[in-house]
Amino acid sequence: MKSIPNYHSYFNSGERKGYSGVATFSKAKPKNQINGFNILKFDTEGRVQRSDFDDFILLNIYFPNGGMSDERLQYKLQFYDAFLTYTNNLRDEGNNLVICGDLNTAHKPIDIARPKENEKVSGFLPIEREWIDKFLSNGYVDTFRMFNDKSEQYTWWSYRTRARDRNVGWRLDYFFVNEEFKDNVIDSYMLSDVMGSDHCPIGLKIDL
Structure with missing residues (x-):
């Protein structure tokens, strides 16, 4: 990993x-x-990673993948629960949160190209998707869906099947904020034309 000039790394x-x-x-x-x-x-x-700024705390999270074994699925779900406890504690202290990262789960059928075929695959299991429902019900907002309710909007495509060429993908990458901060969100978007990974970048604009 390398530092970038003119950025704190x-x-x-x-x-x-x-x-x-x-x-x-x-x-x-x-x-x-x-x-x-x-x-x-x-x-x-x-x-x-947690970065504290004047108006919000940025949480940069790479959530576990549960697909390798039942043990790793349990680890993923335990991580999810620990994360929710952590974020709720930060909010209880009066902080606004901006949360970004690879959640390793597509939330709803609109977030995956082939929902029926993947109902028993980690990343779209009911228990994983139910946790996202629980997370949002705790007072968090999926910022992308504030601005875009269309299907076929994905952030990850399998290299093995050249899925990106056919846009057979999953929406695994998210920006969340706490509900108290959502009025500061100006835009939340994907940069699906940017290559270099099996994921594409996502962006968030906020007004402070």
């Missing part, structure tokens, strides 16, 4: 090289920068 690498990790690059220097939940079994995978 922060990294959180997992212990297993090439497996997981997150990086945050910011022109404005955060007041505070923290890696992890302070929960060892999650923090060893380098999935969490």
